[in-house]
Amino acid sequence: MKLAKFKIISHNEAQQVDETTSILLNLNHIVSVKPIKLTTVKREVIDGYWIRLSNGKKYKAIQIPESIKDTFNEELPKMTVSESNIHENNLQ
Numbered sequence: 001m002k003l004a005k006f007k008i009i010s011h012n013e014a015q016q017v018d019e020t021t022s023i024l025l026n027l028n029h030i031v032s033v034k035p036i037k038l039t040t041v042k043r044e045v046i047d048g049y050w051i052r053l054s055n056g057k058k059y060k061a062i063q064i065p066e067s068i069k070d071t072f073n074e075e076l077p078k079m080t081v082s083e084s085n086i087h088e089n090n091l092q
Contacts, residue, residue: 002027006051007063009038017041020062029054033068036060 003024012019018040031052038048038060049068051059 004065004067006059006061006065008051008059009040009048009062010060011041023059025051025053025059033064035072038062 004027006023006025007020008023009018009020011017031054032050033052034050036048036050038046040046046062049061049064051061051064053059
């Protein structure tokens with residue numbers, strides 16, 4: 001089990017406030033991490049992340065481990081444009 005600390009935000013409807021909570025998540029169960037913009041009750045816009053786990057649970061995180069942030073800063077290979085505009089079907 002590979003645990004990492006995240007800080008998540010949730011909205012408390014009864015008190016009309018945003019609450020932050022620290023949580024340990026198993027990195028092996030993270031299906032996706034998506035950067036998003038979050039708004040608070042005070043109308044502030046903050047950078048956050050949408051975390052989805054293999055069990056279907058979803059969290060809005062405002063702090064994530066540096067190792068995951070570094071992955072977002074990683075450069076991807078350049079996109080290549082096909083020299084041919086003909087689609088070939090390999091039907092057998």
